[in-house]
Amino acid sequence: MTIVSYSIEGRRDYGFVIDKSELIPRYFVEDILKERLPRDLKRFLVDSELVDLVKASPESVRVETIPLSSVHLEPPIKNPGKIVRMALNYIDHVEELGASPPEEIVFFLKPSTSLVGPMDPIVKPKIVKKLDYEGELAVVIGIKAKDLEPDEAYFHVFGYTVLNDVTARDFQFRDGLWRGWTMSKCFDTFAPLGPWIVSRDEIEDPHNLRIITKVNKEIRQNSNTSRMIFKIPEIISYVSQIMTLEPGDIIATGTPAGVGHVREEWLLKEGDIVEVWIENIKAIRNQVLKTD
Numbered sequence: 001m002t003i004v005s006y007s008i009e010g011r012r013d014y015g016f017v018i019d020k021s022e023l024i025p026r027y028f029v030e031d032i033l034k035e036r037l038p039r040d041l042k043r044f045l046v047d048s049e050l051v052d053l054v055k056a057s058p059e060s061v062r063v064e065t066i067p068l069s070s071v072h073l074e075p076p077i078k079n080p081g082k083i084v085r086m087a088l089n090y091i092d093h094v095e096e097l098g099a100s101p102p103e104e105i106v107f108f109l110k111p112s113t114s115l116v117g118p119m120d121p122i123v124k125p126k127i128v129k130k131l132d133y134e135g136e137l138a139v140v141i142g143i144k145a146k147d148l149e150p151d152e153a154y155f156h157v158f159g160y161t162v163l164n165d166v167t168a169r170d171f172q173f174r175d176g177l178w179r180g181w182t183m184s185k186c187f188d189t190f191a192p193l194g195p196w197i198v199s200r201d202e203i204e205d206p207h208n209l210r211i212i213t214k215v216n217k218e219i220r221q222n223s224n225t226s227r228m229i230f231k232i233p234e235i236i237s238y239v240s241q242i243m244t245l246e247p248g249d250i251i252a253t254g255t256p257a258g259v260g261h262v263r264e265e266w267l268l269k270e271g272d273i274v275e276v277w278i279e280n281i282k283a284i285r286n287q288v289l290k291t292d
Contacts, residue, residue, distance in 0.1 A: 001055045003159075004196040005041065005078065006071040012078070014041050016054065017196055020282060021068055028064040029054055041077065042248035045142045045158045055199075075115040075193040076161050077140060077248045083110040083191060084239055085136075085165055087181060089254025090227045096257040105230050105238045108181040110165070110191055110252075118194025118284035122166055124270065125187055126291050130169035131268040134255035135213035135221050135276035137206065138163040139232060140197050145245040150233035156245065157236070159199040160206060162284050163252045164213075164276050166190035169261050192276075192286045193250070203280055206232055210279040211256060215272055223256030225278075 002017035015023040026037050033053060038044050044051070087106040088094050094101050116122070124131050142158025165185060172184035185191075203209070206225060213221035230238075235251060245251075260266035268274065270290045277283035 001051070001159075001199040001202065002196050003041065003076065003199075004068070005074040005076050006068075007074055008071050012074060013039070014044075015066070017068070018065060022065040023068055023071070024065055029057060032064070033057060042079075045140070046144070046247040048143075051199075072117065073119055073195055074117045076195075076197045077193070077250060078115070080112050080115075080248045080250045081246045082243070083112065083114070083250045083252065085110055085181070085185070085252045086230070086235060086254040089229050090223065090256040091229055092223055092227050092257035093255055093259070094229070096259075096262050101229055105235060107239065108185075110182075111186050113188055114186055114191040116189045116192050116286070118162070118192060118286075120192065120286060121189065121289040122164075122192065122268075122274065122286045123189045124268070124288055124290050125168075128168040128170065128187070130264075131288065132167045132169050132260040133213055133215065133220070133268060133274050133276075134165040134167060134259055135211055135278075136163045136165055136252040136255050137209065137211060137225055137278055138193065139206075139236070139251040139253065141245045141249040141251070142247055144247060145236065145240045148237045148240045150237040153233035153236035154200065157200045157232070158247075159197040160203055160278075160281060161193060161197045161250075162195070162276050162278050162281055163250070164192045164274060164284060164286065165252055165255060166192070167261075169267070192284050194284050195282055198281050209281075212277045213258065214275045214277075215266070215268065217273075217275075220260075220266060221256050221258035223258070225253070227256060228253060
């Protein structure tokens with residue numbers, strides 16, 4: 001199952017993707033199944049019986065489709081309770097920074113106000129001088145989780161999507177001092193997300209996916225999720241021991257080597273187009289614009 005959030009003339013809804021080119025709107029599926037689907041996607045994710053019913057239906061309702069090209073793609077989850085972001089979780093990224101691999105999981109939070117859709121612009125604030133990209137695989141929680149063991153983690157995952165953890169490097173480091181992740185990553189539009197959510201059962205191994213980031217069609221990041229230091233079950237277990245994970249929460253699993261921070265000429269400029277592609281999910285593509 002692939003779920004997409006979209007809007008037409010300002011009216012937002014969600015639907016189910018067919019062949020990565022068309023969608024079946026939620027209300028079409030309701031008509032066919034004679035079952036009400038919650039308008040809040042987070043409430044749908046947690047209803048496993050309803051999810052299974054919808055998974056079995058798309059082929060029978062193919063006639064009721066809308067081209068994806070005719071709608072505006074929104075962030076798959078508009079209002080997650082939290083966006084949890086892993087730091088230093090790819091061995092190739094650690095190596096390019098000249099750092100040592102962390103001995104335990106390190107994470108921080110991004111606000112939901114940083115979210116934008118998969119094709120929406122990244123707006124560079126006037127006060128930001130050094131803008132960077134970080135392509136990431138993101139996990140979408142489907143079932144509430146607290147104090148999990150690693151072998152329980154996947155049961156609580158609904159699926160996967162793509163996130164660009166946009167970063168203001170001059171707010172991360174100032175005058176040679178470390179100022180932290182939150183300040184540098186919390187600006188509006190600094191979390192492009194999408195283009196949709198692919199359900200867990202359609203990704204055979206989330207730790208064997210190619211991940212590529214391009215800027216103006218030039219490859220900057222080219223790695224594989226196998227290079228994660230801490231794997232998804234470990235991450236979910238650890239985070240769930242600190243805070244309750246709820247349906248719709250997003251966990252971004254870290255970025256590989258190739259960020260602009262280590263090659264200053266790669267930092268983003270006005271007009272640049274950033275594309276993050278992950279195997280079996282597809283790509284998000286966002287242009288950098290300056291604040292008016």
